[in-house]
Amino acid sequence: MSSSDGVSTISMATAEPPADDISSQSALFAGDAGELPLETRRALVQLLSGPSLEGRRHPKLWSVLLRDETTIRKRLCDLFLDLVIDPDQQVAFVRQFDSEEIEIPKLLRKSQLTFVESVLILFLRQRLAQADANGERAVVSRPEIMEHLAVYERSSNTDHFGFAKRVRAAIEKFKKYNILQKIRASEDRFEVSPTLKLLFPAEQIQALTKVYERLSSSEQSFSAADDKVDEEEE
Numbered sequence: 001m002s003s004s005d006g007v008s009t010i011s012m013a014t015a016e017p018p019a020d021d022i023s024s025q026s027a028l029f030a031g032d033a034g035e036l037p038l039e040t041r042r043a044l045v046q047l048l049s050g051p052s053l054e055g056r057r058h059p060k061l062w063s064v065l066l067r068d069e070t071t072i073r074k075r076l077c078d079l080f081l082d083l084v085i086d087p088d089q090q091v092a093f094v095r096q097f098d099s100e101e102i103e104i105p106k107l108l109r110k111s112q113l114t115f116v117e118s119v120l121i122l123f124l125r126q127r128l129a130q131a132d133a134n135g136e137r138a139v140v141s142r143p144e145i146m147e148h149l150a151v152y153e154r155s156s157n158t159d160h161f162g163f164a165k166r167v168r169a170a171i172e173k174f175k176k177y178n179i180l181q182k183i184r185a186s187e188d189r190f191e192v193s194p195t196l197k198l199l200f201p202a203e204q205i206q207a208l209t210k211v212y213e214r215l216s217s218s219e220q221s222f223s224a225a226d227d228k229v230d231e232e233e234e
Contacts, residue, residue, distance in 0.1 A: 039064045043065045046061055047065075051193075051195060052178065052195040053093070054090060057181075081094045089198070095108070123149070124140065139190070140180075142171065143188065
């Protein structure tokens with residue numbers, strides 16, 4: 001960092017440390033052996049607790065992340081984690097490194113998606129793409145979701161209540177992961193997190209959509225609640 005204009009006698013001891021060598025000047029609490037400043041630690045914790053760090057939802061932490069990106073990236077690499085940042089969408093998240101050279105211990109958990117959850121992911125990703133193309137926020141309502149997923153319920157299915165229950169459970173799961181973010185003063189309208197754009201690229205969505213279109217017109221039953229079709233990294 002450069003010194004202030006007109007101050008030629010400033011000592012190196014008082015200069016701001018470079019972004020890739022940040023360390024706190026004192027412990028934050030009793031027994032603290034950490035080196036990072038409080039705000040940098042908060043940004044790191046948000047990334048680890050997930051599912052993402054977003055500029056719109058976490059403006060202060062987003063500024064810290066951009067400022068201290070090199071340091072945060074190094075700390076994550078120590079845990080075999082990769083930092084993914086989309087500056088345009090102002091979204092960042094971590095993912096597990098995958099290497100053929102060494103066996104990497106897995107820190108992030110894997111959870112499987114049910115068929116209903118997978119179809120909902122596709123619907124939300126497509127809605128996000130449409131909103132981006134129109135320069136709008138991706139907003140969906142609970143009735144819209146129910147109507148869209150009803151297409152995938154077999155006409156022979158008699159347990160309509162059970163199917164609707166699984167749809168509601170999928171909505172609640174994605175609210176928990178902040179993929180669906182409740183709009184203020186509304187219980188049934190949500191904004192789709194731009195994180196989905198990074199997790200599911202357009203080409204992957206197109207391929208999966210074709211598969212599910214075929215499934216929706218087949219005679220296969222999708223009523224089983226434990227029908228696992230995919231994996232999701234938390």
